[in-house]
Amino acid sequence: MKARKATRLAKLQLLILDVDGVLTDGRLYFGAKGEALKVFHVRDGHGIKLLMTAGVHVAAFSGRRSAATAARLRELRVPTVVQGCSDKLLALHALTKRLKVDPLKCACIVDDTPDLGLMSAVGLAAAVADAHPLVLSAAHWVSRRPGGLGAVRELCDAILRARAGAA
Numbered sequence: 001m002k003a004r005k006a007t008r009l010a011k012l013q014l015l016i017l018d019v020d021g022v023l024t025d026g027r028l029y030f031g032a033k034g035e036a037l038k039v040f041h042v043r044d045g046h047g048i049k050l051l052m053t054a055g056v057h058v059a060a061f062s063g064r065r066s067a068a069t070a071a072r073l074r075e076l077r078v079p080t081v082v083q084g085c086s087d088k089l090l091a092l093h094a095l096t097k098r099l100k101v102d103p104l105k106c107a108c109i110v111d112d113t114p115d116l117g118l119m120s121a122v123g124l125a126a127a128v129a130d131a132h133p134l135v136l137s138a139a140h141w142v143s144r145r146p147g148g149l150g151a152v153r154e155l156c157d158a159i160l161r162a163r164a165g166a167a
Contacts, residue, residue: 006140007123009162014106019062021111025148038068047156088118
């Protein structure tokens with residue numbers, strides 16, 4: 001699926017994060033009253049903050065709705081969080097239009113096949129190390145760490161290193 005050459009990391013202006021399986025390890029904890037807990041890695045959060053401080057836009061698109069996700073991303077001050085998102089491609093186009101950012105200057109980091117369309121629409125498609133095999137084969141960049149355990153931080157650090165080298 002990698003028909004297009006990847007956009008250079010230093011040129012990226014927007015990073016779109018999947019949530020379950022990327023910011024978390026993909027496991028969902030349910031109690032008698034519904035979803036009770038998700039685990040987020042503090043280093044991923046710090047990487048997101050560093051990236052935003054450097055001027056890269058960050059957004060999160062999730063197919064699920066979760067109070068835990070909303071709380072974590074609010075704490076990180078991620079300005080665009082789309083939960084219950086059934087069409088991430090449509091969400092991408094709406095966001096890039098609003099921000100006036102070319103989709104080819106965007107990256108996404110994902111873990112599973114529902115995001116293959118999003119991967120094909122951005123300039124840099126990234127996958128976590130434990131992503132589905134089809135996602136791994138479609139990715140321009142693959143983390144060494146699995147989802148929920150520092151994969152997002154790896155990508156943030158790579159973008160920041162590239163931007164520092166391009167300066």
